[in-house]
Amino acid sequence: MATTEVTATISDAEWRVMRVVWTLKQADSRTIIALLEKQHDWKAPTIKTLIGRLVKKGALATTKQGRQFIYTPQIQEQAAMDAALLGELNQMCAMHRGTALTHVVDQLELSHADVQTLITHLEQQLATAPASVPCDCLPDDCEGSCEA
Amino acid sequence: MATTEVTATISDAEWRVMRVVWTLKQADSRTIIALLEKQHDWKAPTIKTLIGRLVKKGALATTKQGRQFIYTPQIQEQAAMDAALLGELNQMCAMHRGTALTHVVDQLELSHADVQTLITHLEQQLATAPASVPCDCLPDDCEGSCEA
DNA sequence: CTTTACTGACTACAAGTGTAATCTTAATTT
DNA sequence: AAATTAAGATTACACTTGTAGTCAGTAAAG
Numbered sequence: 001m002a003t004t005e006v007t008a009t010i011s012d013a014e015w016r017v018m019r020v021v022w023t024l025k026q027a028d029s030r031t032i033i034a035l036l037e038k039q040h041d042w043k044a045p046t047i048k049t050l051i052g053r054l055v056k057k058g059a060l061a062t063t064k065q066g067r068q069f070i071y072t073p074q075i076q077e078q079a080a081m082d083a084a085l086l087g088e089l090n091q092m093c094a095m096h097r098g099t100a101l102t103h104v105v106d107q108l109e110l111s112h113a114d115v116q117t118l119i120t121h122l123e124q125q126l127a128t129a130p131a132s133v134p135c136d137c138l139p140d141d142c143e144g145s146c147e148a
Numbered sequence: 149m150a151t152t153e154v155t156a157t158i159s160d161a162e163w164r165v166m167r168v169v170w171t172l173k174q175a176d177s178r179t180i181i182a183l184l185e186k187q188h189d190w191k192a193p194t195i196k197t198l199i200g201r202l203v204k205k206g207a208l209a210t211t212k213q214g215r216q217f218i219y220t221p222q223i224q225e226q227a228a229m230d231a232a233l234l235g236e237l238n239q240m241c242a243m244h245r246g247t248a249l250t251h252v253v254d255q256l257e258l259s260h261a262d263v264q265t266l267i268t269h270l271e272q273q274l275a276t277a278p279a280s281v282p283c284d285c286l287p288d289d290c291e292g293s294c295e296a
Numbered sequence: 297c298t299t300t301a302c303t304g305a306c307t308a309c310a311a312g313t314g315t316a317a318t319c320t321t322a323a324t325t326t
Numbered sequence: 327a328a329a330t331t332a333a334g335a336t337t338a339c340a341c342t343t344g345t346a347g348t349c350a351g352t353a354a355a356g
Contacts, residue, residue, distance in 0.1 A: 009312090011312075011313055011314085012239060012313085012314090013313070013314060013315085014313090015239055015240075016239075019240075019241055019285040020285055020286060022241070022285065023241070023283060023285040023286055024286075028333095029333070029334080030332085030333085035286055035287055038287035038288075039287045042314095042315075042316090043315075043316055043317090044316095045315085045316050045317065045318085046314075046315050046316055048316095048333085048334070048335090049314085049315075049316075050314090050315095051334095052334080052335080053312095053313090066323095067322070067323065067332085067333065067334095068332095068333065068334085069333085069334080077241065077244065078244055078247060078248065078251075081240050081241070081244055081245075081247075081248040082248050082251040082252060084236060084240070085233075085236060085237065085240075085248050085249075085251075085252045086251075086252050086255055086256075088232060088233060088236050089233065089252060089256060091160060091163055091164075092163075092167075092229050092232070092233075093167055093170070093171070093225065093229070094257070096225065096226055096229055097229075097256060097258065097262075098258045098259055098261075098262025098263070098265065098266065099226060099229075099262065099265075100226065100229040100230050100233050101233075101249070101252075101253070101256075101258070101262070101266060102262070102265050102266050102269055103226075103230040103233075103234075104230060104233045104234050104237060104249075105249070105266065105269055105270060105273070106269055106273075107234055108234075108237065108245060108249075109242070109277075109278065109281055110245065110246045110249070110273065110277060110281065111246055111277060111278055111279065111280045111281045112274065112277040112278065112279055112280075113246075113280075114245075114246025114247065114249070114250070114277075114281075115246070115270050115273050115274050115277045116274070117246070117247075117250050118246065118249060118250055118253065118266075118270050119267055119270050119271065119274075121250055121253055121254055122253060122263050122266050122267045122270070123267065125253070125254075125258065125263050126260065126263050126264070126267075129257075129258060129259060129260040129262075129263045130257065130259055130260065131259065131260055131261075132259045132260075132261075133257055133258065133259045133262075135171060137167040137168055137170065137171040138168060138171055138172075138183055139183055139186035139187045140186075157342095159342075159343055159344085160343085160344090161343070161344060161345085162343090176303095177303070177304080178302085178303085190344095190345080190346090191345075191346055191347090192346090193345080193346050193347065193348085194344075194345050194346055196303085196304070196305090196346095197344085197345075197346075198343095198344090198345095199304095200304080200305080201342095201343090214353090215302085215303065215304090215352065215353060216302095216303065216304085217303085217304080
């Protein structure tokens, strides 16, 4: 099956490559390399390696076009972002996620529309939000307050 | 200097160890190992290795207590969470961060108080929020719409 | 005092990652 | 046709990470 494989694990450096391909929708290696050489001080072979790994991982597809390849993203940017973020949060203490989000929101510059959307979604959650979310760092439930 | 070293890079597996020590405030290896063996199917030596790496990285401090060590976190949990999350977001396209946050918020269970706090902070941002946040995936500014 | 058991140290090892050089083949230029 | 260039493939290599075995020393038990 695997209708939508969001599974591919993309490393930090590879993420940079994906970002330009996502933005361009599709690109040949010459273009990718030119753009990334400007952003980082990466050598061309470094970028080639990253592209190759992304193809092997299934994150980029290739279409032979004459002598070269055209690379196309095989995973959606937004889906990858959502998954990465959620994965990160889910490995942290549940009790502190809310505070982390608040701190992060304070540090980010979000558009007016995004802030508005967030508020709307949060207000909808208010009704059903639990009074508290317990710490889930220990196997049994010490409620985050069992002293050693 | 280095008054507050939030720099230490903590891997996924190491994060699990930190979570129990953060929650217990301090612990000896016996306790850490007992708890983690219950959560994962890790062998004791695996956990010992992780503890050792965290000590080397400066994320845990040791206090000799008789034959054993007492391990104490050297970085704050909330600060580490904030930094990890912000770091993750900052390596993603600025234009899509807001949407990612919305999606993530929809998937998380946050406490009533946390949701309320988030709303408050977001409402404060509304006033100064820019109309839009441009894509920053390309070196020059193609506004996320330059076709290949 | 000797044996046992547990703690921490050392060693191991494959996979992933960041970074890059070199090689090969095919195309472009002279 | 020969020489140069460029694209992708192959190879390299150190460091991190996940996972774990083994060893050594000291304290506890007999």
